[in-house]
Amino acid sequence: MAINMWNVNKALLLINTMICIYVLHIIAVNKQRTVSCQLPSAQSDLPAIFNNALLPDELYRSTLATMKKRAMKIAWECKRQKKKPKFVGGKGQYFVSDEKKLLLCAVPKVACSNWKRIFLVLNYGKGIRTDEQFNDSEGIHLLATKVNLKQKSDEEIEKIQSDYKIMIFVRHPFDRLLSAYRDKFENSTNTSFHRKYSADILKKYAAYNKNAKEPSYPSFEQFVRFVVDTPLAEMDDHWKRAADYCDLCRMQYDYVGKQEHLQEEATAILQSLHATDLVSFSSRNQYYKSPATSWLMEKYYKHLPTDLLMRLYETYHLDFVLFDYSFEYT
DSSP: OOOOHHHHHHHHHHHHHHHHHHHHHHHHHHHTTSOSEEOOOOOSSOOOOOTTOOOOHHHHHHHHHHHHHHHHHHHHHHHHHTOOOOOOSOSTTEEEETTTTEEEEOOTTSSHHHHHHHHHHHHHOGGGGGSGGGGSTTHHHHHGGGGBGGGSOHHHHHHHHHHSEEEEEEOOHHHHHHHHHIIIIITOTTSHHHHHHHHHHHHHTGGGOOSSSOOSSOOHHHHHHHHHHSOGGGOOTTTSOHHHHTTTTTSOOSEEEEGGGHHHHHHHHHHHTTOTTTOOOOOGGGTOOSOOSHHHHHHHHTTSOHHHHHHHHHHTHHHHHHTTOOOEEO
């Protein structure tokens, strides 16, 4: 019996079409299950370390230009909104290199420890790397007090503000908040930090405990409710708005870098200082064993009620505006 190839081809085409329709249906269903709060994902991991190599000229120039434009936008937004956050962070969050004429406001949970290591090397040379505290996740903070503004007089600080390049690195507010929660509560249940806050949060927001047994630390929802109920001036440094922490509307910044482009932008800064032969920005996993937070964003935020998400956005609204981050709710 002869086989009609035309009919066979039509049948195969029909089968393929039905398979495609089924696959598209599955994709559409899965998309409906994604978190309603559309957060821009942070990098699952930082790009490969440049190993002291210089960025190509075009990338170097464009990267510096991008960071300068962000600084100009902040100055414009502060002027437009007439925002002048109160200087509440003191001098301890600013790190300085006199030789390189560079000042950094190190925002907690934005590669803060690695920047402290860089400023120690810029001030003391490569030999500082042999110090035990240099390679310790806690000790580095104590060691870095040698290079912060607390060591400077008011006259010296005034000269630094006028003569040095000033920079800050920022991070999506919700990504940074989640990092603080996981570091200070979820993964540090025996620290003094945990003891300082957990009991009060658990008591005040007990109605939002969804666990059958008594928890040892707050849930993410309980923590977020605590954050949005806390006056801005009383927030802990680890989740204080960067706009307040770094006095963004009172100081003239030259460079604004972002965590999402950390490797290339940090390298561009060091390249502009002619310091890439002395120090490079370490890869994320060199000092930290916790996973990147991008894949956790949906897991944690999708369970927050809509009204709480909106309150959280309002709390960090100034950071969203100044740093040009987005928040969409669908």
